[in-house]
Structure formats: structure tokens, C-alpha cells
Amino acid sequence: MNRRDLLKSASLLPLVPTTNELITTLPATARKRSLRFAYIGDTHIFPDKKPMDGVAKCFQNVQEQRDKPAFILHGGDVIMDALKEDRDKVQKQWDAWHSVSKANNSLPIEYCIGNHDIWGFDGAKADPMHGKKWAMDQMQISGRYRSFNKGGWQFIVLDSVQPKADGGWYTGGIDPEQLEWLKGELSKLDKKTPVLIMSHIPIVSVTGFAFATNVKDGNWQIPAGIDLPDASQLITLFYEHPNVKACLSGHMHLLDRAEYNGVSYMCNGAVSGNWWKADTYQQTHAGYALFDLYDDGTIERQYISV
């Protein structure tokens, strides 16, 4: 075949784009947005001017978005701390939350329980509200873990905060009963339904490596209160269910995104920054996130400093 014939036959071949071309030449309609929602977390509110004003400003920013989110997902640690406080002090923190949200927010809120939302006051162990019950009542959630569908995506909210073996609070973990429930939920879902998992404590996170205090005797030692000790088991479970696309977390007050086995593990900063002592914690500014979920299982996040 001479050069002319070669060129002629080559022109009949379908054009095979390079990977980069494939990405840039895909039509914009290749995926459709299923849902936009706002993630806010680690608000740590208490009845002082700074946290009250700060949470109000965050809510207002969410409401003012031209491309408005459908709802708010709160990643936990709504209030400053219920762990060792008496009833009166805890009630005042929940009241602060409800008054600010009522005055500044018109969107529905879905909640995940954070470690600081749990009432661990020693003197109230016999009180029916002790532990997670009070937080669940305030959040008006049906259970400490649950699942719901929005925009074609399945949201699975986990309870990642557990008592230590000696009964003291707290450590990170998914208890056996909850793990069985999670396996059942994933099994019964249509394999085409994309899944977003929310846990207050991260399942997988880069943020533990931001703290030199996690190096002990020359080795990294990431506590269970930073990354769930069940991570390996969960990673294996998600590998068996590739429709699990994203795992969101709070707790660390830091912003990261780790991609592993096709799952985006995302820690999402904090509205309170450094627990209202400063606007920035480590290198993450106080803020919240806007999430866009697409029908092809992809997810995009925009972090907004407040």
C-alpha cells in the first residue's frame, strides 16, 4: 500500500480520541445533576454572640445561594458539648440551635449524631434522655442510624460514636448490629442506585496525618476516634457494592478528599472553625459545603468559607 492509499484507508477509520480528548469532547449532557444539598457540620453552638452570629451567617449564606440546595445535611456536633454538662446547660445549647435555625433557615435538615451531641453526664445515668436519646429527640430522627432516598441517591447515615469497652465515652466504631443492618441495606438496593454514606467520624481520612502528635515512637498511630477502626471491613463491603460512591464525614474540622476503590471519602470542615476560638483550624477555614450529586454516580463539592 502506498502512502496515498494508507491515508485514504486511515480516513475511513473511526476517530479514536485520546483519553484527554474523550473527557473534553463528551457532550455536556452526558450526566444530569440529581440533587444539590448543603453540608453543614460541627456547628458547636452555645448561647454566646459569636457562635449564634456565626451559625446565623452560615444559614443565611445557604439560603442566599442562587442555585439553592434542596436540603441541609448536618454532619454532627450540632452543639458545643453535652458530654459532661448538666441538664440545664445542655438544654440551653439545644435551645440556641433551634432559635438560630428557626430564625435563619427554611430548608429541611437531616442530622447525623456527633460525639459532642451525646449526653454523658455522670449524674444522669438513670435519666431516659442519657446517651443518644436526647440528641435524637432534638434532631427528630427515627434512629441513631438510618437510610433515605433523595433525588435517586440513597443516603445512609451511620452512628459512628460508641462507648469505650469500659463504658466511658467515646471511641469511633460501627457496632455489630449496625454493621449487619448496613450490609442488609446495601444488599437490597438496586445496584444502579448510587449511595452516599454519612458518618460523623471519618471512615478513611487524610486528616489524621496533619497532626504530629499521631506519631509515637517513630510510627503513625491514628486513634479510633479519628479514623474508624472498622475501615478495613467497610472498604471491603463497599468494594462488593460499587454503587457506594461517597463517604462524607465531619469531626476533624478539616477539609480533605481521598479517592479509593472508586469511593470519594470527604471530610468537610466545620462551621465553628477552631470551636469558635479562631476562624481557621490547622489549614481549614470555617465553612460549609455545597454538594452536587449526578445520575452517573459522580459527586462534586464546593467549600464555602463563612
Ligand SMILES: [Fe+2]
Ligand atoms: Fe466537632
